Amino acid sequence: MSTQPFRLPRGGRIDRARPHRFIFNGRAYSGYAGDTLAAALLANGIHLVGRSFKYHRPRGIVTAGVEEPNALVQLGVGARSEPNLRATQCELYDGLIATSQNCWPSLRFDLGAINDRLARFLPAGFYYKTFMWPPSAWMQYEHAIRRMAGLGTAPEERDSDRYDKRLVHCDVLVVGAGPAGLAAALAAGRTGARVILADEQVEFGGSLLSGSAEIDGRPALDWVARATAELDWMAEAKLLRRATVFGYYDHNYLAIVERVADHLANPGEREPRQRLWKVRARQVVLATGAIERPLIFRDNDRPGIMLAGAARAYAHRYAAVPGRRTVVFTNNDSAYAAALDLIEAGGPVTTLIDIRAEPQGELADAVRAHGVEVIGGSAIVATSGRHRVKGVEVMRLTPDGTGVAGPVKYRDCDVVCMSGGWTPAVHLFSQSRGTLAYDSTHGCFVPSRAAQATHVAGICNGAWTLAECLRQGFTAGTAAARAAGFVEVAAAAAPPAPEPTATPPRILWAVPSDRAGTTSKHFVDFQNDVTVADIQLAAREGYRSVEHVKRYTTSGMGTDQGKLGNIPALGVLSDVLAADLPSLGTTTFRPPYTPVSFGALTGRDIDALADPIRVTPMHDWHVANGAIFEDVGQWKRPHFYPRAGETMRAAVDREVTAARTAVGILDASTLGKIDIQGPDAVTLLNRIYTNGWTTLEAARCRYGLMLKDDGMVIDDGVTTRLAPDHFHMTTTTGNAARVLGWLEEWVQTEWPDLRVYMASVTEQWAVATLSGPRARDVLAAAGTDLDLAPTAFPSQSMRQGAVAGMPARVFRVSFTGELSYEVNVPARCGGALWEALIAAGAPFGITPYGTEAMHVLRAEKGFIIVGQETDGTVTPLDLGLDRLVSKTKDFIGKRALLRPDTQRSDRKQLVGLLTEDPNEVLPEGAQIVVERRPEPPMPMIGHVTSSYFSPTLGRSIALALIVGGRARHGETLCVPLLGKTVKVEVAESCFYDRDGARANG
Amino acid sequence: MLRIPCPYCGPRDETEFAYGGEAHIARPQNPATTTDADWADFLFMRKNPKGRHRERWMHARGCRQWFNVERDTVTHQIVTVYRMGEPPPETPR
Amino acid sequence: MADRTQWGSPLDAASWPPRGIFATVRFEERPFVGKLILRGSADTREFLDVSRAVLGFALPTTANTVAVDGDLAALWLGPREWMVTTTPEREADIAERLCRALVGQHAAVTDVSDGRTVIRLAGPSARDILMKGCPLDLHPREFVPGRCAQSQLARAQIILHQIDETPTYDLYVAPSFARYLWAWLVDAAAEYAIA
């Protein structure tokens, strides 16, 4: 195992007492607890960590945070393996295994690197230009491109981890625990408000963790420790570390992913790996910090070239120096502070190149005092070194910054620290639809007008000094708490934090080079390999909108969403177009801020919990008796009950035949049931159903059709009058909630004067339906005090009494065409009722039947199923149910039945179909034509809505909606199928017992 | 996700509510004498404004009451809510 | 319904897992609790008076609150809707007395004792577990004993009633959803499991 040659002998926030071993690309290394993978790699002298997306150029670690474009790794193996993780964010644990992505066969020798030499053939938009024609070839190209570009490998095994999800409400959510966020949380928390402070890092402190700032005359981290301790002590403050706020949605709804166990080598079995927090905050304080920008100079992507702030973080926080000979290249002050920190930590800095002319002031003096060569008004025009930067070439910038001149200076180095200024992390603010304003001094967008209850503080709000960050933090926290209704007892002032006076940066988007026409190696977007030349090309080809340029060049479309490159890309575009940068706008920021695993988003809603599985009181019997289930909405309903060795067809035939010749039993508990009471209940029914209800006597049942006001059928069912102003309505299984909502809507919004109340009783009653010639015998055998004689208990009536000792409502209504009793008992008795009827029915050959047999039985009778024979475009007239449409009263949908559209003679009408070959069962949904032509198109005049083999008739039957169908009785039509044409004859939609004698006997 | 103040229960998450389309659409008093064109207008024509919109919602998973909401379709700001049968309150622009 | 051997509740099937033992929360089903939906207008004096006479206490007219007296409780469900709960098998008597007293008024009583079952959650972690799937703000500043609400838990519709500060909650759920919800609760409580 390697030692850690670049680890400093002391310092850093790592735990040297807890060494961790890890494997990177097959080799073993060591690091310490507190390291990130990137920090540990740098401590081991490893910069080369990946290959670029398009050109497969060697790439190194550029940043120390979420904005990392290059150091993407595949972490772990097997089920826990996860691709596309940023090494800068992976906390090191003992036994960690990581591999580079996007290289083959190995990181150092990558065949794809040939793309770099072919770069001039792969300009911006090359996908669109090269691979789009012929269209049929795109699939193959895409496959090859994806393999070349591969961004890691999705694990093939099942994810073995648990994920948690929870909702939380708070008064003030503070995002970011840097100086401004901590200050805001303190100010808000002291008022007693419910505060959540979320930060993506392992520990609070933000930028203070990576520098040597002072607050109140002491190291800033002392203040961080005190602030954190105070927050910890507050009963109503919730502190979330390793928690990224990734989405800011409407009405202050934000989403946070907390990495609970990602940093553990052996997470607990019951502990979630990640937790998704869905936060509803009265007020939000965004203190999201800023992201340092790279400088866009030639060959700025070699391993060893990194952001100055990142180098500072590695040296200061992780005690890992990036190299032994450091060159700094900057356009602003912050790189000076970084250089001083590096030097202090023990990382030598040899040369500092500043785009600004004649660097003066405290910082420049301090750097010079350490013997650093400071070259002002100059730029790096080229770099060398393949797997690691070896040297830079420096020239003087022309006064306007568009060119370079004079002699070339060579400087050897193994690290280049660059700083192109800072971009406030306005992502969340922008997601919340807050507007941005351009700060031309610092070359960045800052929050302007909030769209929600949002406060912004710190450098993300353009506070460029620590003192200002703290001041804004306290102010924002106090204001947020006050807006949420909490006032601080004693106001706290922000502590002082002196800093050297600042010199403004000099914005130079594309750093010129002495080599003409070579902007193709000035990388703007490292992850997607987008260069200045690509943006220039897009502009030349006529793209003006920043959104179009983004898509054409793919700038900002990587997994890092252009956190580094978006602003420089915009700057380059504004230079090319000679347009004001703010006039180009910015691309839209969308959630998530950083990628979120599917596991976290899904939480526990997987497998059996993916969607509720609704079961009836008889469910366990169905399971024990071998039922095969069908999903009907969320319900599990028995589809059929196969006996050993029986096919589905054989089982269904047997079940249908039993119901026709002996007796069957169906679990109909899922039927929607609504209790309707009130003196105006009958008026409501008259308006809701197409047929009339006034004359229905007590204890009698009637079938009804429900329409929308556009005349289309939405539900059907049997409703029973229990008492003069008390009804029991049944609905289709899938429509139970919808119909209740429908009734409520009319009563509450249109007819508030109706004195009627509705209540759902769907689940109050368990229902077993006995159907078949022996149904009466079974009911009698089960034991009942009801007089079952046809005269005493006729068809279409209801009786209340005892069945098998249970209180029951028995409805004599039939959906099969056979003598049927729907036995309703309180749900608690459902299981017992079912077993009692099965036992009582044994001598009569009682056979449980499922939904498939139910469908066959009703189709033999031509009974419709709403949602199968209807699809929201079918009127009762289309169904041939004119007899159910009242001529005398008004009802919902009546007027629409007189519209020209519903009166058309060429509307589709319900008919029966009989295939020429009685054994041919048509597929449902099959289209119907008059005549089969050799080739499409041919006019389609209808489609099959239901189709089964009918054991009763010994042949197939189908229902269909056909243009002018009822006038076509006896006609032969064609159903074109793949490889054959089926001839069908149009028939009556009722195939069996047309006069209904069987059910009414 | 919106936070909708039910006039009966107070603010609840959008997932508890069902949307009911544009509010204050008067159903013609006498459908039989309404022309085809007017009936079609009642059935099918709806406003789709960019900005303030009065619409109906039902607290479907709560108190099951229908009520009216004035909402800005651009910002999703809920300007006001009021019960069925109440006139729309004057709202400052 | 005297023959209790014929009764079954959605969560009592012996064959049906999952169960669990949790350090800081306890779940149990309270089967067969009597439940009546009572409809009427709180604006009508007569309705309120008659209800009070039968129940022995006033119906709560503040939204989402509960009035309790002995083994009777009334949960506000809507502006004209309450759920009256009572011990198993007492509901028929209460329903009959309410119906008789409300004759001639625009009111309605519907027995829904079997239309929902009750899962009781009690223990220091109960609130946390509910917050894993319930959009209500259950913080003690916002939701206290004596409060109720119709809402959702995971993908099931529920009526939630906070009983005490333990906290203890009663969760009313349709029987068809009960097993789903129970399994969801057991999964959500996994991090508090001790066996």
Ligand SMILES: [Zn+2]
């Ligand atoms: Zn409500």
